[in-house]
Amino acid sequence: MGGGDGSLSLPRWVGWAWLVPGAFLLAFLAYPLVALGARILDGLGQSALVPVGTGQVAALAAAQALASTALALAVGLPMANVVSRYRFRGRALAQALVTIPFVLPTVVVALAFRSLVGPGIPQGLFLVVVAHAYVNLAVVARIVGAQWAQHDDRHEAVARTLGAIRWTAFRTVTLPALVPSIAASAAVVFVFSFSSLGIVLLLGGGSTRTLESQVLRQTSVLLDFPGAAATAAIQLVVVSAILLGGAALSRRSPRRVMRPIRLRRPTSRSGTIGVRVTSAGIAVLVLAPVLALAVDSLRSRGSWSLAWWQAIGSVDAGTTRIGSPLSALGTSISYALITAAIAAVVGGLAAVAVLGRGPTRWIALVAVVPLGVSAATVGLGTLLAYGRPPLDLRATGLLVPLAHALVAVPLVVAVVAPALRGTDDRRLAVAACLGARPTRAFLTAYGPVLRIVMLASAALAGAVSLGEFGAASFLARATNPTVPLQIVRLLGRPGEESYGVAAALAMVLVAITLVLVLLVDRLGTSRQPAAVGTP
């Protein structure tokens, strides 16, 4: 697959496909980062460019991120074990459930946790850590699960016959084999928690902060742009170092032949109980916050009511005085559509460039870089580059979707590139031999797969845009908030109504996100038959 010499018959434009993603990344990643750097240089010479206390915030954020990572691993590893290795009734559902927290917008997760714990547990570090672990369960379960499913159980059997008790066999044989994937997932969870914004703002209670929330505060409250730029730069360095470290550790895995995954049934009674308890635990853990949120959206003054659902359409319940909370949904959906279109084109072309020859195929690797740049860095950089004269694009309403597209492009590449690489390129040659011109041959060979993965990745990009909070909080106009911004603003106002309306709005976002993710999942499944007939 993909091993033939099909590049000979690729249309010439594939060789130029990198230009669009290249220009996009230059304009909306490199230039904003340069603008950020320039702003730091502007501030040089001023006293205390890096605001006092930044080191302390960074240290506390690192401790918080470590705790979040440890908790996500502690809960996620048993889930990875059960979901990726065992056959049991409801396994597909359990797999889908594990993914839900990751796809939910962070603002929604934060609100759901507020609903779940009520006023009983004060906001602060504990809640932030729990919510971060919740969001990242899927990261651990998916990344570690994929490697665990490949792990040959007989290694433990050998260890047992050599005198190892079950725990020793796990500790000395299984765990070392999983180190690469544990390191990779831990790096992702750490970075996510270290640069978290929505959850920290809504659950941190003011005492728990990250550099990300500092950047927002410096920009929007203190109007200290050089300081914010310096803080963002520090975060960028830390995050890049962690991601590179994680990548280096995860590469230290011995070469291994991929084996077909064989799901097993638990062989002992304790194993059966373990699988049942874990799968039930997944359902309870994942659904409890979402159900609490749903209940809060339906409870008014101590009784069941649709009052908040009715209020989301009323201007009085809004925060802008010109639109209802629901009008934010219109804004979010239009941003999501533009994001989906831009990200699909840019990411799709970056993925297509991989098929070509020469150095330009590395554009797909470059296109993944935005993953390591935090939302606030993207937001602030874009604001500095395009949010003021001579080039002020704020009035166009394009800044938010452009920033969202930057965040979504790596995901599009991650979906499309493997699908294209996995397509048998000898079909190109077959089509060419049958008289198809290069572009027609390309469409014949890759068109069916492209159609599906482009749609899936566009839906994914749309879902990302709908839930994105960090960049939007820098770039959206005050009169035109997105849904996550609207939710945060509602929560900033006292009163049961604001909370109830925020909960109802959040549930709308939950529903739309789940539909989009289901669509992506369905499209992913429908792509399977394309593999039939490929060697």
Place this chain on the structure above:
Amino acid sequence: MTSRLEAIDLAIGHGTVLADGLSLSVAPAEIVAIVGPSGSGKSTLLASLAGVVPALGGHVLVDGIDVTAWPVHRRRIGMIFQEPLLFPHLDVGDNVAYGLRRLGQNRREARAQALEALAWVGLDGYADRPVERLSGGQAQRVALARALAPRPAVLLLDEPFSALDAELRQRLAADVADLLRREATAAVHVTHDLDEAAAMADRVLRMPPEPGQPLARVPR
């Protein structure tokens, strides 16, 4: 190391019975081969003797002690699989030292004894090698050294040579038989190759074609 292994009325299978009423007695230092076609339950029988797969009925005895309810790690029954299954994160020496460490030896003692075990299988000087740099035959020799180093009561061999080419298979089978005899280790060797079985074993048994029938002796 002379131990006796007995199986009495053993029922085996993964959930459903694959074979039952299996009885077997391996005398100290005796090598018994079991032959049979694929799917006849040879590997499951070995896994059940070792305790890797729970037996569905019957008893396993080592030196007259009923170990059926014992966990795998207490039985002192070593096992070698079709693939070497070396631990990829450990070098050759630490792979061989693994079982010795479980006996409570410190790393230095275990490592020293592992060198000795590597010498048994003709791999002196290989201790510091990463396992992915071994050939198939070398890897299987390391697996053998690893299984023998902690001096198991009995060694079970589950078609350990089947992935090797014919010449290497023959040579390695002869070496293993020599080594088992030299160390006086009782062994059960499962294979579908009757010639290999006859060359290595003192006695050859055939898996029954139907559940409920006994293991039958193959005349030499």
